[in-house]
Amino acid sequence: MASVPQTARHPLLIANFRAYWLSRFxxxxxxxxMSIVIGWQVYNVARETMGIKEAAFMLGMIGFAQFVPLFLLTPLTGLIADTFDRRWIVRATTALLVVVAGTLGYLTWSNRLTLFALFAAAVCFGVARAFSGPAYSALAPNLVPRENLPTAIAVSSIAWQVGTIAGPSVGGLLYAIHPDVAYGTATLLFAVALIFIFLIGPVPQPPAQPDHRPLARIAEGFRYVRDNRLVLATITLDLFAVLLAGATSLLPVYARDILHVGSQGLGILAAGMGIGAAITAVFFSVRPMKSNVGVKMLIAVVIFGLAILTFGVSRIFIVSLLALIVAGGADMVSVYVRQSLIQLHTPDAMRGRVSAVSQLTISASNELGEFESGVMASLLGPVGAVVFGGVGAITVTLLWARLFPELKRARTFDPPEILETEPQHGEAKP
Known part of the structure; x- marks a missing residue:
């Protein structure tokens, strides 16, 4: 099995990575x-019989429905990503999403869509992400040379962020035509993503360990994160900051009852963070970050908290949108630093399990953060919940700067010497 030539090439010039990028996009x-349409439908159905606070809580429950399977399955799926062909894991989960989107489209078209079906779809989304997340993350480093990995992460983030920009706008526009049109388009896009995943040829992957200690191997991933304080600091900082300041689940509340901009305005607001993140990712793909990476991450998370705080108190649509754009750009800096450190500081044979730990914390910060936002909105109101989260993110960042001095000392992405000299699978030692 041939490995990727170790030459300085842009990741998109590598056929396997190009297919990977297009699939992710x-x-x-x-x-x-789908997320924006499901959230809008759940909130509107709930508002027919509930007040704003109670309907906002239902939005939080959608996040919780996705978090439970992620929480239960992710430790196991990391081991699976280190044991089986990562391409086939992503293919299987993408096929599941094709089925879920098609089913929701049919139920909408036939006027049989219920809250139960929407929550069941959220659970299936959680299952699919639990398996695909570690496999996707661990697959990317197998597609490009090590020295190109930070650029590949930025380029891969462009696919995600541009998709995040286009998706809500497309979803909001198609929903305005008819919800089943939005689901039909999503089904087609998932099918295209599945085709691109099948275009990825054989890639080097460490052979599965021949032992019979699956629980011990799962625990190795958690121990590695625990013992590597720099990786631990970046993962947990993102966990608590986004857990507290995740305002995206409350966007339907702001669109309908605070800013009064309807479903089309909701699509624009939902694209806001993606716009800022995509601009930042494009910048890093051209000029990768090289110095003071830890300090820049800390500053970025503070800016993120301030932007979320601004969004929470704003009553002007353009100000709210700009605040979300700034928040997305700041969050992209954090994502870029975290993913680069995790991938470059982790041996390839453990990337699936360490990526699973990372995904578990990301899921806790996103989906569980949606639940937290829904609960806080039911207690403090939506504005109070968002303001509380922005202040909380800033407080956590200042605390982490003191608890983890490794962050401030992280000048570059260079891994410890033991990992820097470790040969990649398929390479020979010099």
């Missing part, structure tokens, strides 16, 4: 479009 558009 189309799949992200589909996921973002």
């Amino acid at each position: 189309t799949g992200t558009i589909a996921v973002s479009a």
Whole structure:
């Protein structure tokens, strides 16, 4: 099995990575479009019989429905990503999403869509992401040379962020035509993503360990994160900051009852963070970050908290949109630093399990964060919940700067010497 030539090439010049990028791009558009439509439908149905606070709580429950399977399955799926062909894991989960999107489209078209079906779809989304997340993350480093990995992460983030921009806008526009049109488009996009995944040829992957200690191997991933304080700091900082300041689940509340901009305005607001993140990712793909990476991450998370705070108190649509754009750009800096450190500081044979730990915390910050936002909105109101989250993110960042001095000392992405000299699978030692 031939490995990727170790020459300085842009990741998109590598056929396998190009197929990977296109799959992620189309799949992200589909996921973002479905998420905005599902959230809007759940909130509108709930508002027919509930007040704003109670309906906002239902939005939080959608996040919780996705978090439970992710929480239960992710430790196991990391081991699976280190044991089986990562391409086939992504293919299987993408096929599941094709079925879920098609089913929701049919139920909508036939006027049989219920809250139960929407929550069941959210659970299936959680299952699919639990398996595909570690496999996707661990697959990318197998597609490009090590020295190109930070650029590949930025380029891969462009696919995700541009998809995040396009998806909500497309979803909101198609929903205005008819919800089943949005679901039909999502089904087609998932099918295209599946085709691109099948275009990825054989890639080097460490052989599965021949032992019979699956629980011990799962625990190795958690121990590695625990013992590597720099990786632990970046993962947990993102966990608590986004857990507290995740305002995206409350966007339907702001669109309908605070800013009064309807479903089309909701699509624009939902694209806001993606716009800022995509601009930042494009910048890093051209000029990768090289110095003071830890300090820049800390500053970025503070800016993120301030932007979310601004969004929470704003009553002007353009100000709210700009605040979300700034928040997305700041969050992209954090994502870029975290993913680069995790991938470059982790041996390839453990990337699936460490990526699973990372995904578990990301899921806790996103989906569980949606639940937290829904609960806080039911207690403090939507504005109070968002303001509380922005202040909380800033407080956590200042605390982490003191608890983890490794962050401030992280000048570059260079891994420890033991990992820097470790040969990649398929390479020979010099």
